Amino acid sequence: MEKITRRTISFFIFFLFSFNILFLAGKSSAKSFHGGDNNLTALFIFGDSFLDAGNNNYINTTTLDQANFPPYGQSFFGLPTGRFSDGRLISDFIAEYANLPLIPPFLEPGNSQKKLYGVNFASAGAGALVETFQGSVINLRTQLDHYKKVERLWRTKFGKEESNKRISRAVYLISIGSNDYSSLFLTNQSLPISMSQHVDIVIGNLTTLIHEIYKVGGRKFGFLNVPDLGCFPALRILQPKNDSCLRDASRLANMHNKALSNLLFKMQKQVKGFKFSLFDMNKSLRLRMQHPFKFGFKEGEEACCGTGKWRGVFSCGGTRIVEEYKLCKNPKNYIFWDSLHLTQSTYEQFANLIWNGGHMSDSLVVGPYNINKLFQIP
Numbered sequence: 102m103e104k105i106t107r108r109t110i111s112f113f114i115f116f117l118f119s120f121n122i123l124f125l126a127g128k129s130s131a132k133s134f135h136g137g138d139n140n141l142t143a144l145f146i147f148g149d150s151f152l153d154a155g156n157n158n159y160i161n162t163t164t165l166d167q168a169n170f171p172p173y174g175q176s177f178f179g180l181p182t183g184r185f186s187d188g189r190l191i192s193d194f195i196a197e198y199a200n201l202p203l204i205p206p207f208l209e210p211g212n213s214q215k216k217l218y219g220v221n222f223a224s225a226g227a228g229a230l231v232e233t234f235q236g237s238v239i240n241l242r243t244q245l246d247h248y249k250k251v252e253r254l255w256r257t258k259f260g261k262e263e264s265n266k267r268i269s270r271a272v273y274l275i276s277i278g279s280n281d282y283s284s285l286f287l288t289n290q291s292l293p294i295s296m297s298q299h300v301d302i303v304i305g306n307l308t309t310l311i312h313e314i315y316k317v318g319g320r321k322f323g324f325l326n327v328p329d330l331g332c333f334p335a336l337r338i339l340q341p342k343n344d345s346c347l348r349d350a351s352r353l354a355n356m357h358n359k360a361l362s363n364l365l366f367k368m369q370k371q372v373k374g375f376k377f378s379l380f381d382m383n384k385s386l387r388l389r390m391q392h393p394f395k396f397g398f399k400e401g402e403e404a405c406c407g408t409g410k411w412r413g414v415f416s417c418g419g420t421r422i423v424e425e426y427k428l429c430k431n432p433k434n435y436i437f438w439d440s441l442h443l444t445q446s447t448y449e450q451f452a453n454l455i456w457n458g459g460h461m462s463d464s465l466v467v468g469p470y471n472i473n474k475l476f477q478i479p
Contacts, residue, residue, distance in 0.1 A: 142476045143219035143267060144196055144204050145251075147244050147310065148276035150225030150442060151325060152192045155183025157225050159208035162237045164420045166226040171418060172406060176432055176445050185225055187405070187432040188445030191325070192221065192274055194452030199272075199476050207247045213254065219271065222247050228281035229306035241277055241306060245313055252317055268318035272475050275310070276325040276382075278303055278361075282353040283330050283441075286339055296353055304360045315372065321475040323378040323455065326361055327354040328386045334404050334413035335440035341410065358383055369469070376478065378470045380455045389436050389447065396450065397433075404437035405429040405444060413440045 146152050150168075158169045168174075173181040177188030183206070184190055196204050196219075205215045207222045224239035231240050239247075255264040281303045285292060292299055311322065330336055331351030339347055358381075365377050393401035406417035408426050416423040417439040429435055438444040443451075458471045 140270075140479075141201075141218070141267075142199065143217070143271040144192070144199060144201055144274060145219050145248060145271055145319075146192045146204060146221040146223050146274045147241065147248070148223040148274075148325075149227045149280055150185040150223075151276045151279070152190055152221065152223040152274065153183065153185065153225040153227075154190065154192065154204065154206050154221045154223070156206040156208045156221065156223065156239060158183040159206070159210075160224075160239065162226075164418075165415070165422075166224075166234065166237050168225065168418075170420050172428055173418060183225075185442040186438050186445050186448060189448060190445075191276075191448045191452045191455065192223075194449055195274065195323075195456060195472055198452070198456045198473070207244075207251070216251060216254065217258070220248070220251050223276070226280055227277070228279075228284065229277050229303045229310075230281050233280050233284050238280075241310055245310055248314070249317070265318055269320050270479065271319060272321045272323060272472065273314055273319050274323045274325075274472075275307075277307055277310075278327045278357050279330060279354075282327065282350060282357065283333070283336060285353075286336055286347060286350055296349075296356060300353065300356045300360055303357060304364060307361070308364060311368070315375065320374045321376050321478060322365075323380070323472050323475060324361065324365065325380050325382045325455075326358040328382050329390075330354045332387070332390060332402075333441055334402070334407065334411035334437060335415055336413075338410055338413035338440075354383060376470060376475060378455065378472050378475055380451070380458070382451065385451060385454060386436070386443075386447075389450075393436060398436050398446070399434040400429075401436055403435070404440050405432045405435040406439045411440070412437075415440045 157167050167183065168185045169181045169183045171181055174184060175187050193203055196202065201218050204219045204221045207220050222244040226234040226238035227240055229241050231242060252268060255267060259267065329346065329351050331347035336347040336350050362379060365379055368375050369377065389396045389398060390401040393399060402411055404412035406412065406426060406428050408414045408416045408423060412427060414423050415421060416426040419426050432438060432444045433446045435444050436447050456471060456473045
């Protein structure tokens with residue numbers, strides 16, 4: 102722990118420097134927006150820990166659903182921000198590519214001017230189902246309620262006509278479903294219904310979210326599908342006598358992804374003006390786990406932070422049920438940050454695919470639009 106303490110002090114110095122840069126950049130951008138940039142495209146973010154920028158810092162929950170302690174955030178921010186990674190998330194990179202500042206968490210106190218660029222509603226541990234980690238997270242239904250509060254703020258700020266334009270022009274980025282499936286195994290629950298019925302309910306709740314945003318005026322959506330959950334270190338250790346992935350968890354993810362793809366292509370045909378980008382996070386992650394060196398990594402299965410086999414015990418930071426944990430020297434060499442989440446380096450590669458995909462060899466990763474094209478559509 103002495104090593105970690107010295108590292109944290111050095112990170113604190115770096116953080117002060119980084120914070121000033123981010124603050125000045127955000128302040129400059131805010132002036133530009135306030136000055137009447139009616140063509141700016143905002144970014145709204147819904148979902149789980151793959152996208153949560155810190156909303157869970159402000160709710161009454163446990164450290165199982167929070168990441169506001171070291172070593173989280175060490176690689177970019179220098180201090181923990183609530184993001185479940187060593188640095189930035191996919192949504193942070195997308196905001197950067199779109200020339201937006203970091204999109205603030207909805208619950209973060211402060212100047213509402215920041216929320217004119219978009220808002221992050223995501224909550225680590227959240228699912229499409231209210232029952233998923235109920236009472237410890239901000240479920241998808243509540244995230245939608247939060248969005249509607251911002252929508253009313255915009256109508257007050259800009260008036261009905263201008264706010265309608267901005268809402269229609271905005272991009273809505275969504276990652277949901279992983280916790281609805283992984284929680285079954287992490288909490289040792291048995292399904293009272295069939296796997297297919299469970300997936301149908303999850304997809305049904307996601308469909309409701311999409312339709313509700315569409316009714317308000319949203320038209321451009323980006324989705325991350327569910328990764329191969331059974332191959333995450335935290336789920337692999339649930340069957341310690343077998344080195345393979347947890348088959349049922351992976352099967353649920355695949356069932357979800359097929360249903361999600363079918364839903365989106367169906368909506369594209371039936372719902373006027375509906376446009377979407379679907380990132381195959383499942384396939385992209387599997388490729389990197391199978392061929393880590395090809396993508397610039399050295400370790401494809403073990404997490405950077407945690408303990409136990411594959412560092413699959415969710416102990417990163419030492420503030421959860423298990424205090425013991427190990428921390429790798431260079432997270433850039435790792436795909437997994439902790440037993441359930443990915444490193445900044447992995448997220449950056451995914452963000453590049455999401456933003457630029459649809460061309461040449463990566464055409465199977467994103468479709469029918471990439472996020473860049475969605476931002477360009479008026």
